[in-house]
Amino acid sequence: MSTWPQQLGVLIKRAAEDILGSQKTIALTGAGISVESGIPDFRSAQGLWSRYDPEEYAHISAFRSNPAKVWRMLKEMMELVMSAEPNPAHFALAELEQMGLLSSVITQNVDGLHQRAGSKEVIEFHGSNQWLICLECGYRQEATSLSLEEVPPRCPNCGFILKPDVVFFGEPIPWEAQSKAYEGARTCKLVLVIGTSAVVYPAAEIPIVAKRNGAKVVEINMEPTTLTGSVSDYLLQGAAGKILPKIVEEVKERIS
Ligand code: APR
Numbered sequence: 001m002s003t004w005p006q007q008l009g010v011l012i013k014r015a016a017e018d019i020l021g022s023q024k025t026i027a028l029t030g031a032g033i034s035v036e037s038g039i040p041d042f043r044s045a046q047g048l049w050s051r052y053d054p055e056e057y058a059h060i061s062a063f064r065s066n067p068a069k070v071w072r073m074l075k076e077m078m079e080l081v082m083s084a085e086p087n088p089a090h091f092a093l094a095e096l097e098q099m100g101l102l103s104s105v106i107t108q109n110v111d112g113l114h115q116r117a118g119s120k121e122v123i124e125f126h127g128s129n130q131w132l133i134c135l136e137c138g139y140r141q142e143a144t145s146l147s148l149e150e151v152p153p154r155c156p157n158c159g160f161i162l163k164p165d166v167v168f169f170g171e172p173i174p175w176e177a178q179s180k181a182y183e184g185a186r187t188c189k190l191v192l193v194i195g196t197s198a199v200v201y202p203a204a205e206i207p208i209v210a211k212r213n214g215a216k217v218v219e220i221n222m223e224p225t226t227l228t229g230s231v232s233d234y235l236l237q238g239a240a241g242k243i244l245p246k247i248v249e250e251v252k253e254r255i256s
């Protein structure tokens with residue numbers, strides 16, 4: 001810990017105490033938690049939106065008007081996710097859950113890395129790339145069988161180009177995910193907000209609802225966000241893959 005900036009070292013201890021003192025803790029994660037797994041985020045300097053205009057590639061109207069074009073971006077994301085492994089940040093959250101110190105992870109990510117790291121209670125707020133669906137006839141199939149050569153995949157029923165079962169801009173949040181996430185936000189005493197710029201709603205409202213219900217809000221991010229200094233109680237500034245394992249280490253020291 002001596003190599004840490006003094007402030008970060010103090011905040012890591014504070015976060016461990018807050019986790020141990022919380023009757024119910026949830027986490028909200030964004031693309032930043034998967035950056036150390038090799039998946040770029042969206043809005044950092046090298047993020048995906050620096051190469052693809054989200055209006056042209058991530059809005060449901062863009063998919064409906066030119067699905068083959070959107071699949072050019074989706075294929076790049078698929079390749080990155082296929083070669084990605086959970087990183088120490090994902091494993092740290094799974095360990096907190098196993099210790100009975102984290103009740104759920106609400107994730108905006110669709111990469112499935114929380115589940116692969118061992119997290120059981122994962123609420124996929126923006127859907128998941130585990131399934132492909134047909135907007136024309138409702139057909140569904142697992143995406144795991146999809147190979148890159150089959151992109152863009154076509155519906156075997158009607159020939160329409162299939163869509164990953166993820167939430168595009170302009171689409172609703174899956175009802176069950178939304179209701180479980182808001183239930184968590186209303187009842188938790190602590191929310192860890194990890195690797196999200198907190199600019200996309202309604203996901204970004206989760207920490208605000210939690211705060212309004214009396215919860216502490218702790219951010220882990222490479223940089224301050226719109227929540228910092230207003231909604232968040234404090235920010236641990238740095239890489240989640242480095243900070244979260246340190247917090248778990250501190251927790252273990254306190255309970256051993
Ligand atoms: N550790 C911690 N934070 C990190 C790391 C890291 N290693 N790397 C990047 N970050 C931070 C960035 O500083 C940024 O604040 O993670 C955040 C990522 O923000 P975004 O790229 O905006 O991703 P996210 O908040 O998940 O986007 C929300 O927008 O485009 C849509 O549907 C997409 O789910 C996504 C939603």
